[in-house]
Amino acid sequence: MTVDSTAARKPRRGGSKRAGAKTAAAAGAPELVQLLTPEGERVEHPDYSIDLTAEELRGLYRDMVLTRRFDAEATTLQRQGELGLWASLLGQEAAQIGSGRATRPDDYVFPTYREHGVAWCRGVDPTNLLGMFRGVNNGGWDPNENNFHLYTIVIGSQALHATGYAMGITKDGADSAVIAYFGDGASSQGDVAEAFTFAAVYNAPVVFFCQNNQWAISEPTEKQTRVPLYQRAQGYGFPGVRVDGNDVLACLAVTKAALDRARTGQGPMLIEAFTYRMGAHTTSDDPTRYRRDEERELWEAKDPIARLRAYLEREGHADEAFFAALETESDELAKHVRDRVRTMPDPDDMAIFDNIYADGHALVDEERAQFAAYQASFAEESH
Amino acid sequence: MTAQKLSIVKAINASLRTALENDPKVLVMGEDVGKLGGVFRVTDGLQKDFGEDRVIDTPLAESGIVGTAIGLALRGYRPVVEIQFDGFVFPAYDQIVTQLAKMHARALGKIKLPVVIRIPYGGAIGAVEHHSESPETLFAHVAGLKVVSPSNASDAYWMLQQAIQSDDPVIYFEPKRRYHDKSELDTEAIPAPLHAARVARPGTDLTLAAYGPMVKTCLEAAAAAEEEGKSLEVLDLRSMSPVDFDAIQASVERTRRLVVVHEAPVFLGTGAEIAARITERCFYHLEAPVLRVGGYHAPYPPSRLEDEYLPGLDRVLDAVDRALAY
Numbered sequence: 001m002t003v004d005s006t007a008a009r010k011p012r013r014g015g016s017k018r019a020g021a022k023t024a025a026a027a028g029a030p031e032l033v034q035l036l037t038p039e040g041e042r043v044e045h046p047d048y049s050i051d052l053t054a055e056e057l058r059g060l061y062r063d064m065v066l067t068r069r070f071d072a073e074a075t076t077l078q079r080q081g082e083l084g085l086w087a088s089l090l091g092q093e094a095a096q097i098g099s100g101r102a103t104r105p106d107d108y109v110f111p112t113y114r115e116h117g118v119a120w121c122r123g124v125d126p127t128n129l130l131g132m133f134r135g136v137n138n139g140g141w142d143p144n145e146n147n148f149h150l151y152t153i154v155i156g157s158q159a160l161h162a163t164g165y166a167m168g169i170t171k172d173g174a175d176s177a178v179i180a181y182f183g184d185g186a187s188s189q190g191d192v193a194e195a196f197t198f199a200a201v202y203n204a205p206v207v208f209f210c211q212n213n214q215w216a217i218s219e220p221t222e223k224q225t226r227v228p229l230y231q232r233a234q235g236y237g238f239p240g241v242r243v244d245g246n247d248v249l250a251c252l253a254v255t256k257a258a259l260d261r262a263r264t265g266q267g268p269m270l271i272e273a274f275t276y277r278m279g280a281h282t283t284s285d286d287p288t289r290y291r292r293d294e295e296r297e298l299w300e301a302k303d304p305i306a307r308l309r310a311y312l313e314r315e316g317h318a319d320e321a322f323f324a325a326l327e328t329e330s331d332e333l334a335k336h337v338r339d340r341v342r343t344m345p346d347p348d349d350m351a352i353f354d355n356i357y358a359d360g361h362a363l364v365d366e367e368r369a370q371f372a373a374y375q376a377s378f379a380e381e382s383h
Numbered sequence: 384m385t386a387q388k389l390s391i392v393k394a395i396n397a398s399l400r401t402a403l404e405n406d407p408k409v410l411v412m413g414e415d416v417g418k419l420g421g422v423f424r425v426t427d428g429l430q431k432d433f434g435e436d437r438v439i440d441t442p443l444a445e446s447g448i449v450g451t452a453i454g455l456a457l458r459g460y461r462p463v464v465e466i467q468f469d470g471f472v473f474p475a476y477d478q479i480v481t482q483l484a485k486m487h488a489r490a491l492g493k494i495k496l497p498v499v500i501r502i503p504y505g506g507a508i509g510a511v512e513h514h515s516e517s518p519e520t521l522f523a524h525v526a527g528l529k530v531v532s533p534s535n536a537s538d539a540y541w542m543l544q545q546a547i548q549s550d551d552p553v554i555y556f557e558p559k560r561r562y563h564d565k566s567e568l569d570t571e572a573i574p575a576p577l578h579a580a581r582v583a584r585p586g587t588d589l590t591l592a593a594y595g596p597m598v599k600t601c602l603e604a605a606a607a608a609e610e611e612g613k614s615l616e617v618l619d620l621r622s623m624s625p626v627d628f629d630a631i632q633a634s635v636e637r638t639r640r641l642v643v644v645h646e647a648p649v650f651l652g653t654g655a656e657i658a659a660r661i662t663e664r665c666f667y668h669l670e671a672p673v674l675r676v677g678g679y680h681a682p683y684p685p686s687r688l689e690d691e692y693l694p695g696l697d698r699v700l701d702a703v704d705r706a707l708a709y
Contacts, residue, residue, distance in 0.1 A: 141493075143493070150486070161450060165455070191447075194444040195447070198451050354492070362626075
């Protein structure tokens with residue numbers, strides 16, 4: 001069996017860029033659910049169909065464009081010293097917007113630290129996502145406000161939180177579902193394996209959404225697994241499917257189906273969104289040390305935004321005025337984000353001691369008082 | 384049920400039963416806690432009475448147990464998880480330290496993590512490797528966690544009630560070698576605050592501070608010392624995070640000497656912290672340096688050697704003599 005992650009990285013002899021998406025199936029590699037080809041042609045899939053209005057299609061396009069713009073602005077802000085670090089989602093917009101738009105408001109999302117597009121879909125203020133990267137907080141939002149949990153940095157931990165939350169939904173007799181995001185690197189973590197075990201054993205309504213972006217910092221997928229990741233699910237007793245992660249329609253259709261499955265008591269499912277991280281792992285990373293330019297070029301031909309635009313234009317679902325207006329909206333978003341970040345206040349000194357315990361703690365109280373007295377001593381000296 | 388004599392195992396069982404009855408959001412989770420009733424039978428009969436949905440047998444995966452408990456807490460449940468043995472908590476240590484302890488603060492206080500982690504701990508039961516450890520310091524060192532250990536049936540019952548009602552994560556260390564010791568439990572009493580130390584035996588010449596399994600050892604030491612005309616006060620600390628330093632200070636101001644006793648290694652242990660703080664607070668009251676009796680900087684030894692490793696009556700009395708000799 002061919003491991004498709006390798007196949008995708010190395011252009012097949014004689015294969016052209018245009019053949020890209022179709023070669024996978026043709027070569028006997030794992031089938032990829034696809035509804036929109038890299039050229040922007042609409043194709044059907046026997047198990048996952050979707051019928052969207054022109055307005056809905058434009059909505060998905062708008063989500064992806066604005067998310068990409070927000071992400072680019074955050075990268076720029078990092079380069080300008082306004083953020084300490086940024087984890088870009090460039091290239092993964094379709095995976096995130098497709099899956100994010102598949103969720104219902106009462107569903108609960110457990111992200112890793114790169115799910116800016118999913119946060120966008122959940123209505124999280126994008127500037128909230130930047131506090132952690134600017135260093136003004138370690139999370140910074142109320143997860144229950146949009147049912148979008150805090151970003152989780154330790155790889156794969158959140159898969160268990162998602163599973164536990166889903167077990168709670170079952171106990172409540174509710175028909176909500178949970179979606180847990182993680183990457184191909186996280187698939188090697190014990191916590192993800194344990195989450196699969198618990199989810200299967202308790203038939204928890206959780207969808208595991210793995211964005212296989214081909215690289216875990218500098219480690220390629222082959223360093224994580226010898227089988228296509230979606231096939232892992234079978235060993236735990238639930239279905240797994242590989243979807244074209246650069247195809248927003250396929251990501252939406254497959255995630256919707258998986259969430260519906262979960263809500264109707266049919267248990268967990270693993271979705272492997274086969275995609276590509278176009279940029280660095282984070283702004284601290286240098287991908288030129290471990291991957292070739294040709295690889296990125298190969299994936300640029302599968303760009304999620306370009307392909308939806310091609311489809312919208314071909315079908316006449318969007319006109320020039322729409323694209324122009326979106327460009328303006330994009331600029332406004334970027335300016336808003338820039339202004340908000342630059343004026344984001346540093347936390348109060350005493351925040352060190354805030355919210356460590358819900359019920360208080362004598363040592364924290366004592367140290368808070370000592371710290372306050374120490375700080376106050378400077379004020380007294382200056383008098 | 385009002386006042387009666389009960390073992391610690393039965394008191395914890397009664398406490399879990401009360402919590403399950405009083406609050407439908409309370410769950411008991413862990414390996415073998417259901418039909419078997421736990422390897423120490425602490426959860427005996429609970430699944431039979433409350434069902435598999437409330438008393439949950441889990442897969443054999445400690446990180447999974449704690450990680451899913453966090454998710455359940457986020458959904459509004461109050462999970463009480465059992466880690467089968469002290470040395471088995473480390474696969475879950477990441478979830479406890481990097482996730483459970485910090486999540487309330489990361490969410491700016493908007494979410495609560497009412498998770499209790501019960502860990503049977505300590506030695507003297509002739510067990511194999513990883514079954515006799517005292518890792519309390521590793522948890523007490525982490526902000527966001529509370530760490531307690533009862534030494535008798537009444538505290539076992541009430542401190543667990545308080546831990547379950549707390550909106551903070553609590554690590555509840557059960558002194559497994561004392562599981563079957565019986566003492567008075569009044570389920571209608573008004574309990575002391577969870578983190579308050581208790582004078583287990585008043586005395587005038589020296590304070591022995593201990594918690595969990597070592598409280599009984601210290602009480603025995605105090606009884607033996609009395610025969611030699613020495614009056615030792617025994618303080619049951621009950622909580623390692625936070626530590627009731629005010630109570631220790633008050634005791635030391637009376638007795639002017641302090642020996643801290645625990646099974647965990649002395650190096651960087653609870654006793655080290657207490658010695659440092661009490662030296663700061665009571666420098667002019669102390670007639671002797673604060674001494675510590677505890678485990679060595681060595682892996683917990685094979686059980687044929689554990690009597691040498693663990694603080695026993697003689698080692699405690701030796702430290703008492705040294706402190707009184709200053």
